[in-house]
Amino acid sequence: xxxxxxxxxxxxxxxxxxxxxxxxxxxxxxxxxxxxxxxxxxxxxxxxxxxxxxxxxxxxxxxxxxxxxxxxxxxxxxxxxxxxxxxxxxxxxxxxxxxxxxxxxxxxxxxxxxxxxxxxxxxxxxxxxxxxxxxxxxxxxxxxxxxxxxxxxxxxxxxxxxxxxxxxxxxxxxxxxxxxxxxxxxxxxxxxxxxxxxxxxxxxxxxxxxxxxxxxxxxxxxxxxxxxxxxxxxxxxxxxxxxxxxxxxxxxxxxxxxxxxxxxxxxxxxxxxxxxxxxxxxxxxxxxxxxxxxxxxxxxxxxxxxxxxxxxxxxxxxxxxxxxxxxxxxxxxxxxxxxxxxxxxxxxxxxxxxxxxxxxxxxxxxxxxxxxxxxxxxxxxxxxxxxxxxxxxxxxxxxxxxxxxxxxxxxxxxxxxxxxxxxxxxxxxxxxxxxxxxxxxxxxxxxxxxxxxxxxxxxxxxxxxxxxxxxxxxxxxxxxxxxxxxxxxxxxxxxxxxxxxxxxxxxxxxxxxxxxxxxxxxxxxxxxxxxxxxxxxxxxxxxxxxxxxxxxxxxxxxxxxxxxxxxxxxxxxxxxxxxxxxxxxxxxxxxxxxxxxxxxxxxxxxxxxxxxxxxxxxxxxxxxxxxxxxxxxxxxxxxxxxxxxxxxxxxxxxxxxxxxxxxxxxxxxxxxxxxxxxxxxxxxxxxxxxxxxxxxxxxxxxxxxxxxxxxxxxxxxxxxxxxxxxxxxxxxxxxxxxxxxxxxxxxxxxxxxxxxxxxxxx
Numbered sequence: 001x002x003x004x005x006x007x008x009x010x011x012x013x014x015x016x017x018x019x020x021x022x023x024x025x026x027x028x029x030x031x032x033x034x035x036x037x038x039x040x041x042x043x044x045x046x047x048x049x050x051x052x053x054x055x056x057x058x059x060x061x062x063x064x065x066x067x068x069x070x071x072x073x074x075x076x077x078x079x080x081x082x083x084x085x086x087x088x089x090x091x092x093x094x095x096x097x098x099x100x101x102x103x104x105x106x107x108x109x110x111x112x113x114x115x116x117x118x119x120x121x122x123x124x125x126x127x128x129x130x131x132x133x134x135x136x137x138x139x140x141x142x143x144x145x146x147x148x149x150x151x152x153x154x155x156x157x158x159x160x161x162x163x164x165x166x167x168x169x170x171x172x173x174x175x176x177x178x179x180x181x182x183x184x185x186x187x188x189x190x191x192x193x194x195x196x197x198x199x200x201x202x203x204x205x206x207x208x209x210x211x212x213x214x215x216x217x218x219x220x221x222x223x224x225x226x227x228x229x230x231x232x233x234x235x236x237x238x239x240x241x242x243x244x245x246x247x248x249x250x251x252x253x254x255x256x257x258x259x260x261x262x263x264x265x266x267x268x269x270x271x272x273x274x275x276x277x278x279x280x281x282x283x284x285x286x287x288x289x290x291x292x293x294x295x296x297x298x299x300x301x302x303x304x305x306x307x308x309x310x311x312x313x314x315x316x317x318x319x320x321x322x323x324x325x326x327x328x329x330x331x332x333x334x335x336x337x338x339x340x341x342x343x344x345x346x347x348x349x350x351x352x353x354x355x356x357x358x359x360x361x362x363x364x365x366x367x368x369x370x371x372x373x374x375x376x377x378x379x380x381x382x383x384x385x386x387x388x389x390x391x392x393x394x395x396x397x398x399x400x401x402x403x404x405x406x407x408x409x410x411x412x413x414x415x416x417x418x419x420x421x422x423x424x425x426x427x428x429x430x431x432x433x434x435x436x437x438x439x440x441x442x443x444x445x446x447x448x449x450x451x452x453x454x455x456x457x458x459x460x461x462x463x464x465x466x467x468x469x470x471x472x473x474x475x476x477x478x479x480x481x482x483x484x485x486x487x488x489x490x491x492x493x494x495x496x497x498x499x500x501x502x503x504x505x506x507x508x509x510x511x512x513x514x515x516x517x518x519x520x521x522x523x524x525x526x527x528x529x530x531x532x533x534x535x536x537x538x539x540x541x542x543x544x545x546x547x548x549x550x551x552x553x554x555x556x557x558x559x560x561x562x563x564x565x566x567x568x569x570x571x572x573x574x575x576x577x578x579x580x581x582x583x584x585x586x587x588x589x590x591x592x593x594x595x596x597x598x599x600x601x602x603x604x605x606x607x608x609x610x611x612x613x614x615x616x617x618x619x620x621x622x623x624x625x626x627x628x629x630x631x632x633x634x635x636x637x638x639x640x641x642x643x644x645x646x647x648x649x650x651x652x653x654x655x656x657x658x659x660x661x662x663x664x665x666x667x668x669x670x671x672x673x674x675x676x677x678x679x680x681x682x683x684x685x686x687x688x689x690x691x692x693x694x695x696x697x698x699x700x701x702x703x704x705x706x707x708x709x710x711x712x713x714x715x716x717x718x719x720x721x722x723x724x725x726x727x728x729x730x731x732x733x734x735x736x737x738x739x740x741x742x743x744x745x746x747x748x749x750x751x752x753x754x755x756x757x758x759x760x761x762x
Contacts, residue, residue, distance in 0.1 A: 127155045306325065349371040386421070
């Protein structure tokens with residue numbers, strides 16, 4: 001138990017407030033065991049109950065008295081002094097006293113719940129101490145409304161007010177006066193006709209600093225700031241869990257007359273300015289919070305700290321120290337100057353893309369990211385200027401664009417006076433239209449510039465070239481499964497009407513070092529077909545129809561990707577001569593290609609584009625099946641295939657212009673298949689085989705234009721193919737097959753290709 005001689009509480013710490021909450025009732029009950037209550041001039045006992053139906057009166061509880069006001073009772077005003085205890089539940093207090101608050105506590109305690117307290121002429125609630133004593137008052141207000149004609153509530157040194165789910169209003173003055181006292185507002189509203197909350201000293205000799213804790217609460221100043229700290233004090237302010245501050249003059253906080261504040265904002269979103277007056281000091285820290293507004297120092301001192309993803313959007317005028325940590329961000333809205341800038345995983349964003357600002361910093365340290373934008377067309381952009389000392393490793397995240405620069409000049413983005421700090425680009429490069437540029441240091445590390453001389457093709461350009469290259473491999477990938485029909489057809493002697501289906505998948509790895517183009521392409525699809533023997537000619541012809549769909553996913557690295565959806569129909573004719581083993585296979589196929597690109601640019605943004613085009617593919621293959629002893633056979637063959645893809649022009653949504661000429665491909669192939677027909681006891685025929693071939697792409701000119709820059713999309717060259725498979729006549733009607741292949745070439749490798757099929761002969 002705390003006696004009146006106990007040391008005074010310090011409200012600069014939350015723990016002190018918690019101690020006060022726990023100790024206050026014990027302190028107040030430790031007064032005289034006997035007490036007196038004066039009711040309308042009548043002397044009562046030490047305990048007094050006010051119940052519904054009693055005449056509305058004013059009550060004075062003194063010298064440790066206990067006053068209980070019950071539900072639905074009506075009271076004019078209440079004064080509790082000298083260790084008295086007030087309990088007010090569900091009652092109404094309506095006061096017209098000219099100077100006294102509706103409820104006035106002096107070195108006493110009160111528990112108020114579900115009540116309505118109104119002063120028509122003065123303040124609503126006074127939580128005070130008797131002058132010269134080291135203890136104050138304590139009030140807990142739950143689910144209640146307190147309205148004062150002047151101020152809402154007044155809390156002096158050594159006193160504490162707790163508001164829980166309550167409303168506190170000062171109609172003509174402040175909603176809450178913290179004169180060296182403390183207040184905790186949880187899920188509550190505080191509104192002042194002028195200022196929401198004023199924080200100051202109780203007197204020149206009472207030096208206790210006020211402490212305000214807002215937890216899910218709102219403070220509103222109807223004709224001034226939300227909070228005003230008046231010196232000379234250092235107030236403690238905690239704004240947490242979705243609390244808000246609204247000042248009619250646009251200020252959430254004003255520090256005046258030498259008043260200072262340590263303000264902590266956690267898990268809240270605030271909008272408004274902070275004004276720091278002469279001889280005042282501000283220490284502002286945001287933690288998981290958002291603040292939109294300016295911090296303006298007019299002759300005092302100010303330090304700002306951002307932590308744990310917090311975002312501050314606004315001007316910082318004459319801020320001495322700015323610390324940005326743990327992925328927090330300061331968003332500039334104008335040219336700015338700060339004293340010491342300390343970064344520990346934080347970000348500085350130079351406004352919106354296309355609005356260029358300059359940031360002057362006296363001293364820079366730590367490790368952080370500067371989010372900037374530039375315009376190569378006018379050689380202008382955001383600029384960081386460090387005039388004093390610099391240290392640490394920092395990154396620049398510069399906005400990408402789909403438009404090309406108009407000159408090859410370098411663009412200056414950072415200057416440090418001492419050359420102490422190091423800078424690099426996020427993703428190593430910045431995308432500027434057709435090409436991506438790197439950051440270079442000049443003048444012994446003092447100046448950092450974007451250098452067009454280091455250009456490579458940008459991810460947007462890579463996606464354009466990749467989609468143009470992907471079309472032929474998509475088309476050929478859909479046709480390679482057709483030639484595996486030969487084993488099945490021979491088991492049928494090519495004399496039966498049949499239905500067949502294929503499921504297939506392919507992976508291609510493209511690496512054109514001359515163009516700096518690299519991507520992986522994975523294809524999956526299916527084909528359905530039917531064919532019938534023709535009665536004309538020598539009776540050895542088979543004609544068929546097919547239709548199918550494939551999807552090809554392009555992995556363009558660094559998060560970029562593209563997709564080609566292909567829909568196709570076609571026809572084919574096959575000639576088989578059982579006696580000589582000669583065969584001919586011809587295919588004509590028509591495609592509709594739907595192309596989409598999803599580009600991850602250097603600044604993390606996306607660029608997208610899509611287009612459709614038509615294509616036609618033709619193939620002619622001749623070969624001979626040579627039978628050997630014991631069911632073995634070899635089958636040399638040659639194939640010539642060509643694909644023609646419609647030209648197309650389109651635009652990515654980052655402004656990059658792409659135009660592809662009509663794409664053509666001509667591939668010749670020579671190969672041999674060797675295998676064996678194995679007659680099984682069940683009557684089925686099993687045919688395992690191996691295949692190898694050499695293929696060559698003859699076309700050396702497939703032009704693509706990106707922003708007017710021409711590229712020859714040339715993937716000509718030879719490759720070696722190897723395959724293994726098995727075909728099986730399960731019965732007279734059913735045939736199955738499976739095939740795997742691999743190829744290696746100059747610019748294109750196929751790590752794997754798989755297809756499986758099923759045929760039914762009528």
